[in-house]
Amino acid sequence: MPTVASRSLNDVDPLDEALRPPFDESEEERAIRLSEEAEAKRISQAIDESIRVERQSQKKRSIVRLLLLGQSESGKSTTLRHFQRLYTPNAFQEERFLWRSVIQLNIVRSVRTIIDALSSVRLPPVDSGGEDSDDGGPNIPQELEFLKMRLTPLRHIEALLIAKLIPANEDDALSQPGSSSLSNYKTHRSRSSERSWRSQEVFVRPGATWKGALAKSTRANGPPISPDSALGIRDEAQEVLHSCSDDIQTLWNDKLVREVLRRRKIRLEEFPGFFLNDLERVTALDFTPNDDDVLRARLKTVGVSEYRFEMEAAAGRESGTEWRIVDVGGSRSQRATWVPFFDDVDAIIFLAPISGFDQVLAEDRSVNRLEDSVLLWKAVCSNRLLANVDLVLFLNKCDILEAKLKSGTRLSKYVRSYADRPNDLETASKYFRSKFSAIHREYSPLPRKFYGFCTSVTDTSTTAGILASVRDMVVRRHLKQSRLL
Numbered sequence: 001m002p003t004v005a006s007r008s009l010n011d012v013d014p015l016d017e018a019l020r021p022p023f024d025e026s027e028e029e030r031a032i033r034l035s036e037e038a039e040a041k042r043i044s045q046a047i048d049e050s051i052r053v054e055r056q057s058q059k060k061r062s063i064v065r066l067l068l069l070g071q072s073e074s075g076k077s078t079t080l081r082h083f084q085r086l087y088t089p090n091a092f093q094e095e096r097f098l099w100r101s102v103i104q105l106n107i108v109r110s111v112r113t114i115i116d117a118l119s120s121v122r123l124p125p126v127d128s129g130g131e132d133s134d135d136g137g138p139n140i141p142q143e144l145e146f147l148k149m150r151l152t153p154l155r156h157i158e159a160l161l162i163a164k165l166i167p168a169n170e171d172d173a174l175s176q177p178g179s180s181s182l183s184n185y186k187t188h189r190s191r192s193s194e195r196s197w198r199s200q201e202v203f204v205r206p207g208a209t210w211k212g213a214l215a216k217s218t219r220a221n222g223p224p225i226s227p228d229s230a231l232g233i234r235d236e237a238q239e240v241l242h243s244c245s246d247d248i249q250t251l252w253n254d255k256l257v258r259e260v261l262r263r264r265k266i267r268l269e270e271f272p273g274f275f276l277n278d279l280e281r282v283t284a285l286d287f288t289p290n291d292d293d294v295l296r297a298r299l300k301t302v303g304v305s306e307y308r309f310e311m312e313a314a315a316g317r318e319s320g321t322e323w324r325i326v327d328v329g330g331s332r333s334q335r336a337t338w339v340p341f342f343d344d345v346d347a348i349i350f351l352a353p354i355s356g357f358d359q360v361l362a363e364d365r366s367v368n369r370l371e372d373s374v375l376l377w378k379a380v381c382s383n384r385l386l387a388n389v390d391l392v393l394f395l396n397k398c399d400i401l402e403a404k405l406k407s408g409t410r411l412s413k414y415v416r417s418y419a420d421r422p423n424d425l426e427t428a429s430k431y432f433r434s435k436f437s438a439i440h441r442e443y444s445p446l447p448r449k450f451y452g453f454c455t456s457v458t459d460t461s462t463t464a465g466i467l468a469s470v471r472d473m474v475v476r477r478h479l480k481q482s483r484l485l
């Protein structure tokens with residue numbers, strides 16, 4: 001009958017029936033059964049555990065960890081932006097408009113460097129042999145004074161941009177030495193114009209924080225907006241820059257300004273975040289930063305951030321591998337934050353900006369930049385925690401090195417051991433490569449291969465090829481290592 005049939009089907013568990021011990025089970029049979037059940041349970045747990053371990057090692061195998069190291073301004077964040085541009089192009093494109101504020105700030109800073117230089121210089125009397133003097137000589141011509149006055153709105157824009165770029169909870173970051181804040185912008189003025197520009201450099205913690213704050217301030221309480229419509233929103237900084245564009249151009253092209261900068265040894269074109277040669281384009285009201293602009297913009301990093309992405313299918317057979325790239329702040333006070341990342345890293349890209357042979361560190365003006373890079377490279381090569389990690393060296397800023405050598409700066413004046421070798425990029429970069437390679441050989445706790453590239457990481461075409469080689473090398477090594485697990 002249907003009722004009986006359905007009850008019996010629902011109530012009887014066939015598995016339970018099968019596993020139920022027989023009614024007439026003896027004590028001995030019961031003991032055997034229990035021991036067999038315990039053994040089956042033990043085997044099942046062992047299988048579960050091995051699956052868990054295998055899953056974990058699978059996960060570990062598919063994560064590649066890369067650390068970017070080097071002194072401040074060596075190009076770490078720029079290299080990271082390159083990876084983003086190549087491997088998560090959509091996200092990179094979407095964020096382009098956020099970089100407009102950074103570029104605006106970079107322009108304002110360049111102008112201020114010029115104005116600072118003009119303010120602190122009294123022109124020499126006509127027959128003083130061309131030396132600056134702090135008193136006695138005539139002041140700057142009236143036209144330049146007028147220009148300076150017309151550019152006063154840029155001060156307000158600078159304050160506005162700093163407030164926009166640095167989220168409210170970054171107060172602690174603002175008070176650190178070498179940092180910038182509105183208050184020390186107003187109160188701290190040092191004698192050297194380069195020093196004042198440097199000591200007030202704006203920085204942000206890397207990662208999404210500043211971008212989030214900026215995106216929020218751009219959409220001003222409204223709903224989320226697309227990058228295209230963001231450019232249509234009223235942007236006071238861009239409007240002021242647009243209206244000051246001709247005056248900035250006149251200032252930058254002024255012969256006397258160039259002469260003052262030359263005498264003060266301020267090579268503005270070589271400063272990070274230099275956009276004065278692109279004024280018309282970057283101050284246009286509808287300016288959207290292109291890829292090169294994003295790579296050339298300068299925003300100092302404080303703290304550590306991890307950028308994660310999956311290699312896309314187009315990147316080759318390793319698609320599906322998760323990459324984690326760690327970007328750190330490179331100034332001296334930041335270096336203590338590096339060590340915790342040494343533990344679990346597959347490869348390091350170390351950036352040594354070899355154009356810095358005639359420059360000093362912004363945070364310690366008694367230290368030559370090249371010397372600092374060499375000491376840092378030695379420390380990284382000899383670090384025991386990194387003994388099995390591949391080190392990839394980028395001898396970076398080769399474009400600036402070439403420009404310096406071409407303009408007549410003699411490398412041997414700063415690097416004595418360079419002696420009378422030809423003063424050109426090819427010889428100089430080979431020379432530096434061999435020096436850094438020798439340190440790598442001598443200081444590595446265990447023998448390892450040396451990977452060295454001469455780079456200009458702001459150059460999209462050459463860097464893309466180099467990063468592809470680095471990617472392949474890192475992935476190959478990573479696979480080899482994980483097979484050994």
Ligand SMILES: Nc1nc2c(ncn2[C@@H]2O[C@H](COP(=O)(O)OP(=O)(O)OP(=O)(O)O)[C@@H](O)[C@H]2O)c(=O)[nH]1
Pocket residue numbers: 070071072073074075076077078079271272273274295296297298299300301302328329330331396397398399400455456457458459
């Ligand atoms: N011309 C030129 N500029 C470069 C090169 N590499 C980096 N830059 C610029 O130098 C500036 C500093 O680069 P960043 O990538 O911010 O330096 P960083 O190592 O992250 O510096 P911190 O964040 O202070 O540690 C940026 O404006 C870059 O555009 C290069 O090879 N050539």
Ligand SMILES: [Mg+2]
Pocket residue numbers: 076077078299300301327328329330
């Ligand atoms: Mg950085």
